[in-house]
Amino acid sequence: MEPTTHTHPGTEKITAGSHSTLWIDSVEPLAFSKPEGDMETDVVIVGGGLAGITIAYCLSRSGKKVIVVEDGFVGSGETGRTTAHLVTALDDRYYELERMFGEEKTRLIAESHKTAIDFIEDVVKSNHIRCHFERTDGYLFLHSSDDIESLDKEYVAAKTAGLDVEQLLSVPGIKNYNGPGLRFANQAKFHPLRYLKALCELIQNNGGIIYTNTHAKNIDHTGIVTDSGLKISAKHVVVATNTPVNNKVVMHLKQYAYRTYVIGAKIKKDSVPHSLWWDTGDFDVNENIPPYHYVRTQKLDDTHDLLIVGGEDHPTGLADIEKIPEEDRYQLLENWAREHFDIEDVQYKWSGQVMEPMDGLAYIGKNPFDKNNVYIVTGDSGNGMTHATIAGLLIDDLIHERENKFKDLYHPSRLMLSAAGSFLKEFIGGFANYFKTKEKDSHPNELNTLKQNEGKTLDLKGKKYGVYCDENDQLHFVGAECTHMKCAVKWNNDEKSWDCPCHGSRFSYEGKVLNGPANEDLPYHNEMKPDSITIKNK
Ligand SMILES: Cc1cc2nc3c(=O)[nH]c(=O)nc-3n(C[C@H](O)[C@H](O)[C@H](O)COP(=O)(O)OP(=O)(O)OC[C@H]3O[C@@H](n4cnc5c(N)ncnc54)[C@H](O)[C@@H]3O)c2cc1C
Numbered sequence: 001m002e003p004t005t006h007t008h009p010g011t012e013k014i015t016a017g018s019h020s021t022l023w024i025d026s027v028e029p030l031a032f033s034k035p036e037g038d039m040e041t042d043v044v045i046v047g048g049g050l051a052g053i054t055i056a057y058c059l060s061r062s063g064k065k066v067i068v069v070e071d072g073f074v075g076s077g078e079t080g081r082t083t084a085h086l087v088t089a090l091d092d093r094y095y096e097l098e099r100m101f102g103e104e105k106t107r108l109i110a111e112s113h114k115t116a117i118d119f120i121e122d123v124v125k126s127n128h129i130r131c132h133f134e135r136t137d138g139y140l141f142l143h144s145s146d147d148i149e150s151l152d153k154e155y156v157a158a159k160t161a162g163l164d165v166e167q168l169l170s171v172p173g174i175k176n177y178n179g180p181g182l183r184f185a186n187q188a189k190f191h192p193l194r195y196l197k198a199l200c201e202l203i204q205n206n207g208g209i210i211y212t213n214t215h216a217k218n219i220d221h222t223g224i225v226t227d228s229g230l231k232i233s234a235k236h237v238v239v240a241t242n243t244p245v246n247n248k249v250v251m252h253l254k255q256y257a258y259r260t261y262v263i264g265a266k267i268k269k270d271s272v273p274h275s276l277w278w279d280t281g282d283f284d285v286n287e288n289i290p291p292y293h294y295v296r297t298q299k300l301d302d303t304h305d306l307l308i309v310g311g312e313d314h315p316t317g318l319a320d321i322e323k324i325p326e327e328d329r330y331q332l333l334e335n336w337a338r339e340h341f342d343i344e345d346v347q348y349k350w351s352g353q354v355m356e357p358m359d360g361l362a363y364i365g366k367n368p369f370d371k372n373n374v375y376i377v378t379g380d381s382g383n384g385m386t387h388a389t390i391a392g393l394l395i396d397d398l399i400h401e402r403e404n405k406f407k408d409l410y411h412p413s414r415l416m417l418s419a420a421g422s423f424l425k426e427f428i429g430g431f432a433n434y435f436k437t438k439e440k441d442s443h444p445n446e447l448n449t450l451k452q453n454e455g456k457t458l459d460l461k462g463k464k465y466g467v468y469c470d471e472n473d474q475l476h477f478v479g480a481e482c483t484h485m486k487c488a489v490k491w492n493n494d495e496k497s498w499d500c501p502c503h504g505s506r507f508s509y510e511g512k513v514l515n516g517p518a519n520e521d522l523p524y525h526n527e528m529k530p531d532s533i534t535i536k537n538k
């Protein structure tokens with residue numbers, strides 16, 4: 001069966017892509033009012049994803065007046081597109097973290113993620129939140145491109161870091177895999193938007209305010225100015241926009257944006273354990289950041305669960321380099337899922353964006369080269385659920401000037417030279433690929449070659465435009481220069497967006513900014529629309 005694209009009427013334009021997700025489809029959009037006048041507060045938080053909302057919850061609980069400002073609805077960014085594994089078994093291998101940070105700090109890293117899961121569990125239990133939170137085991141198994149030695153090294157390093165981990169000769173739940181694995185105890189999973197919904201209620205009960213459909217246009221140490229020109233003045237400013245829109249350069253030299261893909265397929269209820277699974281990643285595709293598969297189950301109905309399978313990552317805007325367009329990646333995921341699980345039809349497909357920091361840890365704390373009252377959270381590293389929760393606890397302590405043992409570990413100014421080698425290779429390789437594909441992407445005046453539902457960058461009247469032909473043969477023209485630092489955007493036919501390969505900014509086909517670091521829309525050129533045009537090859 002063809003996978004369906006689910007949409008919420010009226011909300012399509014404010015999620016970070018054209019596909020909807022299981023989470024977004026199963027909760028009413030978390031929409032609140034818009035501000036009506038200038039205001040003052042203790043803390044203004046930009047971004048209503050898991051990071052912004054957890055920070056707001058922690059601060060409102062500890063007595064601060066908070067205002068959250070969210071561009072779309074709460075959870076309309078990457079939090080609505082996640083797969084919500086809550087793990088201490090991190091995406092970056094513990095033996096790599098130990099090489100970069102040493103044993104003591106690696107123990108602290110493991111402890112910080114354990115603290116985050118315990119915190120979520122505690123909030124869920126003490127507030128009776130019905131968000132399908134469930135403790136479970138997680139299984140790491142070998143990708144065929146990887147050596148068995150990597151599982152042995154990971155076992156020793158994870159054990160040294162203090163985790164409850166066990167070596168296994170076989171992995172439960174997965175078929176056509178006869179190798180060994182590791183079992184990580186005390187992992188968890190939940191429904192992220194149900195959890196967010198409950199946190200929003202708690203924030204409001206604590207006197208906090210959440211505004212949605214409100215863009216923070218200007219951000220500095222005095223507060224923010226919204227798109228309608230209202231000023232929210234604050235003693236502290238927190239930018240939790242997934243990638244910081246207030247830090248134009250420094251942070252974007254230390255992290256890199258990747259697209260990642262998800263399918264949700266029906267499986268017979270309780271036919272596999274309610275666990276998490278990950279393979280160690282495909283080193284043939286990328287030896288620095290090997291894309292891996294990640295799998296979990298989620299309750300669906302009386303007869304079926306949904307198996308949620310993710311993977312097939314690539315640097316944002318550069319899918320062409322592997323000659324696999326964005327929209328073809330779901331079929332690869334489905335093939336892989338059918339090989340390892342008894343899935344029935346695919347119900348969902350969606351993609352999202354993760355930020356890979358150079359050393360595998362998020363950046364949480366004071367914004368480098370800024371005033372002392374401006375904070376950022378970024379660099380989720382695919383473990384953004386726990387990193388967002390660590391941010392809630394850490395930024396609460398920083399604002400209250402309380403000690404926090406994780407402060408230095410996550411400091412955004414840190415530079416781990418031991419991580420620089422492979423990161424630089426990835427970074428420079430990314431730029432080389434950008435220039436390679438930029439050349440090929442330069443089409444002269446080929447307006448009439450556009451097909452329905454296709455986008456292209458075209459040179460028209462001496463200027464470069466991004467042109468998308470929608471399903472009604474309407475053409476949409478946007479400026480093709482990213483509003484962050486002017487790189488050329490590329491069409492993503494899967495999510496119907498213009499994606500920037502330089503630092504991961506994304507824009508809808510009408511130019512609305514979907515992902516930072518850009519904070520301004522692409523110009524929409526209505527005047528370029530021709531009176532009539534014949535669209536070929538429908
Ligand atoms: C497919 C996928 C699978 C993943 N799986 C996992 C997983 O299993 N486990 C895990 O731990 N992590 C996972 N992650 C990562 C995790 O989901 C994210 O890191 C996390 O949700 C990010 O939360 P956030 O609050 O930082 O960002 P977001 O949820 O993106 O929130 C940022 C918000 O800021 C808003 N915003 C941006 N600019 C402005 C502005 N100027 N004014 C107002 N608002 C603005 C946006 O609209 C957005 O809603 C996954 C990510 C993806 C994409």
Ligand code: FES
Binds near residue numbers: 482485502504505518
């Ligand atoms: S994201 Fe930096 S130039 Fe586009």
